[in-house]
Amino acid sequence: MRVAVFAGDGIGSEVTAEAVRVLEALDLLKLELVYGDVGGVAYRKHGHPLPAETLEIARSCGAVLFGAVGDFSCDHLERHLRPEQAILGLRKELGLFANLRPATVFKGLEDLTTLRPEVAEKIDLLIVRELNGDVYFGEKGIRTLDDGRRQGWDMMSYAEDEVRRIAHTGFKAAMGRRRKLCSVDKANVLETSQLWRDVVIEVAKEYPEVELSHMYVDNAAMQLVKNPGQFDVIVTGNLFGDILSDQASMCVGSIGLLASASLAEGTFGLYEPIHGSAPDIAGKGLANPMATILSAAMLLRHSYGLEVQAARIEAAVGRALADGIRGGDLGGQAGTKEIGDAVLARL
Amino acid sequence: MRVAVFAGDGIGSEVTAEAVRVLEALDLLKLELVYGDVGGVAYRKHGHPLPAETLEIARSCGAVLFGAVGDFSCDHLERHLRPEQAILGLRKELGLFANLRPATVFKGLEDLTTLRPEVAEKIDLLIVRELNGDVYFGEKGIRTLDDGRRQGWDMMSYAEDEVRRIAHTGFKAAMGRRRKLCSVDKANVLETSQLWRDVVIEVAKEYPEVELSHMYVDNAAMQLVKNPGQFDVIVTGNLFGDILSDQASMCVGSIGLLASASLAEGTFGLYEPIHGSAPDIAGKGLANPMATILSAAMLLRHSYGLEVQAARIEAAVGRALADGIRGGDLGGQAGTKEIGDAVLARL
Ligand SMILES: CC(C)[C@H](C(=O)O)[C@@H](O)C(=O)O
Ligand SMILES: CC(C)[C@H](C(=O)O)[C@@H](O)C(=O)O
Numbered sequence: 001m002r003v004a005v006f007a008g009d010g011i012g013s014e015v016t017a018e019a020v021r022v023l024e025a026l027d028l029l030k031l032e033l034v035y036g037d038v039g040g041v042a043y044r045k046h047g048h049p050l051p052a053e054t055l056e057i058a059r060s061c062g063a064v065l066f067g068a069v070g071d072f073s074c075d076h077l078e079r080h081l082r083p084e085q086a087i088l089g090l091r092k093e094l095g096l097f098a099n100l101r102p103a104t105v106f107k108g109l110e111d112l113t114t115l116r117p118e119v120a121e122k123i124d125l126l127i128v129r130e131l132n133g134d135v136y137f138g139e140k141g142i143r144t145l146d147d148g149r150r151q152g153w154d155m156m157s158y159a160e161d162e163v164r165r166i167a168h169t170g171f172k173a174a175m176g177r178r179r180k181l182c183s184v185d186k187a188n189v190l191e192t193s194q195l196w197r198d199v200v201i202e203v204a205k206e207y208p209e210v211e212l213s214h215m216y217v218d219n220a221a222m223q224l225v226k227n228p229g230q231f232d233v234i235v236t237g238n239l240f241g242d243i244l245s246d247q248a249s250m251c252v253g254s255i256g257l258l259a260s261a262s263l264a265e266g267t268f269g270l271y272e273p274i275h276g277s278a279p280d281i282a283g284k285g286l287a288n289p290m291a292t293i294l295s296a297a298m299l300l301r302h303s304y305g306l307e308v309q310a311a312r313i314e315a316a317v318g319r320a321l322a323d324g325i326r327g328g329d330l331g332g333q334a335g336t337k338e339i340g341d342a343v344l345a346r347l
Numbered sequence: 348m349r350v351a352v353f354a355g356d357g358i359g360s361e362v363t364a365e366a367v368r369v370l371e372a373l374d375l376l377k378l379e380l381v382y383g384d385v386g387g388v389a390y391r392k393h394g395h396p397l398p399a400e401t402l403e404i405a406r407s408c409g410a411v412l413f414g415a416v417g418d419f420s421c422d423h424l425e426r427h428l429r430p431e432q433a434i435l436g437l438r439k440e441l442g443l444f445a446n447l448r449p450a451t452v453f454k455g456l457e458d459l460t461t462l463r464p465e466v467a468e469k470i471d472l473l474i475v476r477e478l479n480g481d482v483y484f485g486e487k488g489i490r491t492l493d494d495g496r497r498q499g500w501d502m503m504s505y506a507e508d509e510v511r512r513i514a515h516t517g518f519k520a521a522m523g524r525r526r527k528l529c530s531v532d533k534a535n536v537l538e539t540s541q542l543w544r545d546v547v548i549e550v551a552k553e554y555p556e557v558e559l560s561h562m563y564v565d566n567a568a569m570q571l572v573k574n575p576g577q578f579d580v581i582v583t584g585n586l587f588g589d590i591l592s593d594q595a596s597m598c599v600g601s602i603g604l605l606a607s608a609s610l611a612e613g614t615f616g617l618y619e620p621i622h623g624s625a626p627d628i629a630g631k632g633l634a635n636p637m638a639t640i641l642s643a644a645m646l647l648r649h650s651y652g653l654e655v656q657a658a659r660i661e662a663a664v665g666r667a668l669a670d671g672i673r674g675g676d677l678g679g680q681a682g683t684k685e686i687g688d689a690v691l692a693r694l
């Protein structure tokens with residue numbers, strides 16, 4: 001059981017350290033942790049946000065536990081050297097095509113969201129976002145047109161197999177939940193979306209028990225405000241998924257608690273908190289490590305089938321919350337180590 | 348003063364009829380109304396959602412009052428014949444490049460939004476969305492790749508003059524408000540956004556009094572949930588603007604009250620409620636015409652400089668709301684005509 005730990009920038013090292021303590025406390029058979037550099041930290045040490053060594057390490061492991069990347073001091077660098085490229089590179093190089101972002105309001109934390117409690121408490125959705133295609137990875141550039149004007153351009157596209165693969169992920173996820181899948185696109189404007197919709201409809205035939213609906217992305221953004229409780233699983237492309245999954249996370253209020261999984265075909269996956277590198281509080285022992293600890297639980301479940309251990313971690317976090325342990329992001333006082341200790345004590 | 352009235356589908360004819368009654372009641376000098384067909388209605392009568400005659404009418408007028416388009420019975424048609432193409436065609440053909448979408452919570456209606464009242468009451472923002480470029484109007488298609496796979500593709504792009512033009516609109520709008528402009532893009536992934544950002548920074552030099560910030564679109568979708576009161580003016584591209592303006596509208600709760608303007612260079616503009624054609628209640632006299640009446644006020648202000656008359660309409664709507672006149676969309680009982688009467692009585 002070889003797991004890569006890429007802490008990254010800002011609070012990344014502090015929050016992954018606590019998740020590692022939790023993993024180690026579980027007495028997993030032959031757990032081996034391998035550390036690698038990513039993001040701004042890696043750029044400064046190796047001249048690249050995703051050094052070849054790091055990629056090698058990931059390839060030699062069964063899963064990656066990821067902290068966060070993002071570092072203002074790299075803002076002046078060319079795009080391909082910026083910290084965010086590490087995460088895009090890992091997704092592409094490791095074939096991490098399916099991003100799972102569950103959003104549920106934790107019991108007792110309904111008061112943290114800006115939504116009315118009666119709206120927020122009904123949120124229990126999963127966003128399945130495609131991660132390897134779309135306008136993220138198409139050709140792109142800035143060119144000078146014949147008449148001398150500069151133009152920025154990016155090619156958006158999806159091929160049928162890319163859509164089929166993520167559609168299956170969406171339908172399977174729905175089968176394990178309330179069997180409702182909403183596919184989000186912009187088929188009234190985009191041909192990419194038209195193909196997306198056609199393929200999702202094809203794939204739906206293999207999942208007759210799942211109730212499939214289609215929604216335009218602008219309407220989805222409205223419905224997530226109006227009535228987020230209507231959604232079970234949402235499946236969508238890379239760009240729309242980026243926007244909607246962040247919107248949905250904020251509806252939950254407690255962004256310091258939300259974990260995510262980015263899965264390849266097979267069991268390999270990368271697991272990370274959805275919050276960023278929070279440079280403002282980095283190094284101060286203030287970051288809430290719960291989202292990273294919960295990401296470690298997802299890692300055990302998805303990459304190693306260790307459901308019991310995953311559930312133990314989740315229960316321990318739930319108990320810590322129920323006992324009033326709150327990081328600064330949740331309006332509390334508990335520091336990084338203290339929260340890690342609290343979870344460990346309840347394992 | 349020649350104004351085109353394009354009622355369109357569903358409730359379009361009912362709501363524009365009330366706005367027309369309000370315009371006529373103002374005793375405007377030489378107001379001439381010219382009617383034209385758009386949307387599904389136009390497709391059935393003329394075989395096209397945006398017939399050449401309709402475009403001609405628009406071109407002969409100083410402004411267009413628009414109802415809504417959208418008709419399920421057209422869902423099977425090829426994309427270029429669907430009702431929504433009427434609105435895309437009008438935007439492009441008439442050079443309507445700037446969409447202004449104000450979002451403010453009306454006093455006394457704070458209880459209609461799903462956001463907590465203390466969050467909602469601070470919303471007072473304007474979204475300036477570019478309407479003539481981006482992935483909406485680039486080349487697009489569905490092709491078969493060499494290996495036989497189908498692929499949907501759409502070209503996203505912005506040229507510097509397109510960005511410059513809408514940036515000026517954004518800065519000018521900010522100058523007339525709280526002097527804060529937030530430009531939303533995805534410059535960490537898209538070259539289109541990188542050019543967008545570069546040009547916005549250039550244009551900013553001409554508006555030293557405006558405080559400019561930049562935000563990634565995923566973060567903007569989060570911030571609109573977390574603290575929408577932080578925004579004054581948001582300027583963004585066509586696709587991101589489509590999503591964020593709908594999200595912001597729903598934050599306000601009372602979507603039956605929100606008007607919008609789509610402006611060309613000079614004084615020409617198209618004005619429409621942001622709600623859709625609502626086929627479920629069409630023809631029943633149930634639709635709330637307030638958003639269309641408020642669109643008529645925007646028309647007087649932006650296309651004819653008739654600030655006094657615009658303000659009279661807005662005040663009349665405000666008084667009607669204060670007096671408890673509520674359409675079904677606001678949880679009330681008042682029908683279309685009754686609301687029109689109520690506004691007229693308070694002009
Ligand atoms: C950092 C950025 C490139 C990335 C994305 O847009 O995918 C981030 O927003 C995310 O969602 O993981
Ligand atoms: C109908 C559709 C093409 C249109 C758009 O995406 O621009 C609509 O959503 C809007 O915002 O006016």
